[in-house]
Amino acid sequence: MSLTDAAPAEAARAAKNASHIMATLSADQRNDALLSMHKALAANRESILAANAEDLALAQDDAAQGRLNPSLVSRLDLGRKGKWEDMLQGILDVRDLPDPVGRVTLRTRLDDGLELERVTCPIGVLLVIFEARPEVLANIAALAVKSGNAALLKGGKESTKTMLAMATVLAQSLEGDSSSVPPAAIQLVTRRDVIQELLVLDRDIDLVVPRGSNELVRSIKAGTRIPVLGHADGICSTFIDAGFTDASLAATILVDAKTGYPAACNSLETLLVHESVIADAASAGTAAFVAAAKALLAAGVTLRCDAPSKAVLDQQLDEGARAKVVDAVNDDYDTEFLSLDLAVKVLPSLDAAIAHINAHGSHHTDAILTHSEANAEKFMAAVDSAGVYWNASTRFADGMRYGFGTEVGISTNKIHSRGPVGLEGLTIYKYKLRGSGQAAGAYGEGKKQYKHESLSL
């Protein structure tokens, strides 16, 4: 690891050169580097926390004077209970993950003595842009080293001193005789206001990973031709299908999806209801819808309803509960509230729900509540989202919950990586062809024939 105040183009070029060395390291060499990084941070706890205290004091000052959102201050604090230990353990956890590099995913005998292999390899140079949480620095550096990528790291300025202290320690750990990771492979970019300059370096930077607010991701996506792994919005919907009557299931899933962590990208923002569910006020469908609404209201949710859904709730709820049932405006169905607000809309069919989600959602995670397997399967095929769920909370969209061991981010891209992205998303593949003097022109009609024999992996 190194600190760099070099010009962005030089830093990126150095990272690219280092990436070619990274690509040749064995899993042991990369894992040993992770161990060195862990040890170095552990041995320098005091000095890093001292630097962190300085950042914290400045931030508290800024917050007191209204220059900084107070909620940001606690995010900077590496000394908070368990945070330091979690950060260190995170490096060891990444080290213990299966090696994402060198996996053979295709092996074909083109001919005798001519074998083709598709093998996973690092992508090259990552540009990771993150906000001021200093522990992200350690996490990203660990993910990059584990996956054999070089990385340029640009963190939020409120953690400058902490990150400098951490990077200095990590740099020393990687500059030792025993480390195979070249220092330029992981660089903390310390120059300010260089993000725009970095985002044009599409020759040397292969992938941008923004970790932070929607605004950050959106502005980065709009400002670069380098592929960006991430998502700007999380407008997740759940559709209550015709014939659905399970009040308890609906309440459980919707309350979890909406209130578990309203600021999360996988939280529920829109509830769609098949019109037949609430067509008859005395039906089990209406009872299920009303029960779910009551549970949501009891959890503090404001329901932003269209006319048909509001009519049902106005009729069936007592006055106190009705206070948080308000009229929706059109924009509500295109809004990521990130708060205890939920847009509710009644639709005439499953097809209409699918069309609504494809048009108004953010292709992140959407669910259907239904007793019909056929409708569930149709919904999951037709909804164009990274996650399509049947009778489950959208909040399961998460790399740890999926069992990936780590999460690089959640992607709404349509190529490469989609949904929660584990280490695999930081790899690509190359084709290795091992021959013994073959010419392509020797094959063809009336000449040698390819065997194209699939070999075991």
Add this chain to the structure above:
Amino acid sequence: MSLTDAAPAEAARAAKNASHIMATLSADQRNDALLSMHKALAANRESILAANAEDLALAQDDAAQGRLNPSLVSRLDLGRKGKWEDMLQGILDVRDLPDPVGRVTLRTRLDDGLELERVTCPIGVLLVIFEARPEVLANIAALAVKSGNAALLKGGKESTKTMLAMATVLAQSLEGDSSSVPPAAIQLVTRRDVIQELLVLDRDIDLVVPRGSNELVRSIKAGTRIPVLGHADGICSTFIDAGFTDASLAATILVDAKTGYPAACNSLETLLVHESVIADAASAGTAAFVAAAKALLAAGVTLRCDAPSKAVLDQQLDEGARAKVVDAVNDDYDTEFLSLDLAVKVLPSLDAAIAHINAHGSHHTDAILTHSEANAEKFMAAVDSAGVYWNASTRFADGMRYGFGTEVGISTNKIHSRGPVGLEGLTIYKYKLRGSGQAAGAYGEGKKQYKHESLSL
């Protein structure tokens, strides 16, 4: 299939809507559509060839008056021996390929009654921009239908009448009662000069596939934020490693790689030689290098040599052969000649060769000729190219040669698809989660635990 002279934004939106239907079709439905397309083209051979004859006559006229490259004219000709039959057979071949959609690539039991599945699915909407070869229209339409994608097709204007005739026929075949493919799923864009307008529609178009010249690809890559599958350049190198002495192998591979089809992207453009190979004029290494050079010269190749390689050849070749050994200029090592020219450079080490290729190559396909397995493996790990070969011709970089059954293109991207891209490259995946009422908040410390049990695929 439909013809569209709609505004690009409307065409793209219609394609996007159609893509959501395409995503729900079964393999049988897509294969049946391919059969209908095949039958329709076969039944309308006369009218399509008549339209083609009109295009051809115009093109011959243009060529005669110097407005069109004469080599283009023959590419337009669908009546050329075997071309029509090959085009039709190509549709059936695509139909017979394994279904790229619906493959389950991960299945995990998160908990009882909560199963996660990662399943391949279409990307959505492709924009395929191709030159005037009319058979490409049928090929692309077949690939899109097979992979469940919608596609906007924009072909070169010299084939306008042929493509209109083909698209009309294909549209009729897909508009029949029995077809499940919505007409807007495959649209031939007939308005002229709309490419730039299409390239900004990143909300509705998910992937651009340019098929054509380097200039076309380069200009498209520079002009859009939509991911582009392709490669602008093919500067392929081969390195003769220290200790290499096999004259016959070198001559066979290098002549094939350089002269098999000089205009192809996988043709050899740069020959790198370890300095020790030619350090001793009487050595077996020098003999191998000179033998390869003689074979290349005999095949009509001009060798653009640096001083050390030229000195060896000047010494060892007779006067006639020497005429086509010329001094290289610096730009030669960054040039895709696409002709019978080959840049030759002597380098001091394997590391220098790797560094040269990573800096001057195009990350397409590069080879090493060596007797050392260790050096071959190091080269294949460190060279940052889609194809890295040991003792084989770079000309093997091709989807058909790799055994993919078809080739969508060759990609030098670092994400999603790299190297020759088969149908797989037109798919992504989504996560389906089938639950029974689970809330994510029910899991965690002191609560329910995830099982994360890997299930068979």
